[in-house]
Amino acid sequence: xxxxxxxxxxxxxxxxxxxxxxxxxxxxxxxxxxxxxxxxxxxxxxxxxxxxxxxxxxxxxxxxxxxxxxxxxxxxxxxxxxxxxxxxxxxxxxxxxxxxxxxxxxxxxxxxxxxxxxxxxxxxxxxxxxxxxxxxxxxxxxxxxxxxxxxxxxxxxxxxxxxxxxxxxxxxxxxxxxxxxxxxxxxxxxxxxxxxxxxxxxxx
Numbered sequence: 001x002x003x004x005x006x007x008x009x010x011x012x013x014x015x016x017x018x019x020x021x022x023x024x025x026x027x028x029x030x031x032x033x034x035x036x037x038x039x040x041x042x043x044x045x046x047x048x049x050x051x052x053x054x055x056x057x058x059x060x061x062x063x064x065x066x067x068x069x070x071x072x073x074x075x076x077x078x079x080x081x082x083x084x085x086x087x088x089x090x091x092x093x094x095x096x097x098x099x100x101x102x103x104x105x106x107x108x109x110x111x112x113x114x115x116x117x118x119x120x121x122x123x124x125x126x127x128x129x130x131x132x133x134x135x136x137x138x139x140x141x142x143x144x145x146x147x148x149x150x151x152x153x154x155x156x157x158x159x160x161x162x163x164x165x166x167x168x169x170x171x172x173x174x175x176x177x178x179x180x181x182x183x184x185x186x187x188x189x190x191x192x193x194x195x196x197x198x199x200x201x202x203x204x
Contacts, residue, residue: 003068004033004045004053008200010103010162011065012052017158018069020194022076028054036115066100069155081155091148096156098143102136103163105129113170133173140164141179149185153192161189167200 003019005012019028033051034040046053046061053063054071062068073081083089109129112121140160143149148156164186168175176183189195 001027001057002029002031002055004031004042004051004055006033006035006051009051010107010166011050013162013198013200014065014158015052015054015068015072016198017162017194018072018081020197021081021153022072024072024075027075028072066155069158083154088147091146092154092156095143095146095148096154096159098136098139099156099159099163102133102140103159105132105136106163106166109133110166130173133175137164137175137179137182141182144181144185157189161186161192161195165190165195165199 003012003015005016016030019025019030033042033046033053035042035049035051040049043049045055046063048063050063052065052068053061054068055061056071062071069081070079073079083092106129109126112126112129148154149160164175164182190199
């Protein structure tokens with residue numbers, strides 16, 4: 001199988017983390033995709049141009065990090081990241097959904113800064129996503145002691161880690177001072193081997 005990624009995408013990072021967590025390095029080849037350029041050959045593999053995209057052994061491609069992570073988790077017939085249908089499992093799903101909402105907003109915010117010239121940026125989007133990010137950092141500062149975020153590694157933790165470990169300095173945003181518990185948690189997560197191994201080579 002081939003997993004098409006960019007090394008700075010937090011969504012692709014989740015899929016790369018799953019490959020390592022499940023010990024699938026010999027089954028899944030990591031391929032760097034060429035995105036955001038006209039006529040990229042990657043668009044023949046995935047017309048949307050988004051990453052990650054997993055091309056399975058049957059030649060069929062699938063995108064969207066949550067779907068790919070679930071597929072890789074079940075590949076060995078012994079899934080460990082699928083939450084059980086009980087109260088603890090729904091807590092994991094609740095916090096995963098919140099973390100993904102946070103990531104989606106931060107990603108939109110980042111695109112305004114990183115891929116648009118200053119005269120093309122939308123002050124409205126930047127202001128809206130800045131305020132959303134502040135609320136979400138405060139939310140997770142209050143939630144960080146939840147057993148779902150302190151127990152066995154799961155999709156809520158993976159999604160939140162890939163969100164808070166982005167380089168916010170490039171967006172002129174500092175959150176660690178106001179969220180010390182979340183900052184300490186992020187530092188612990190950064191030392192997990194699969195997360196450390198997928199650290200972006202440059203700021204995302």
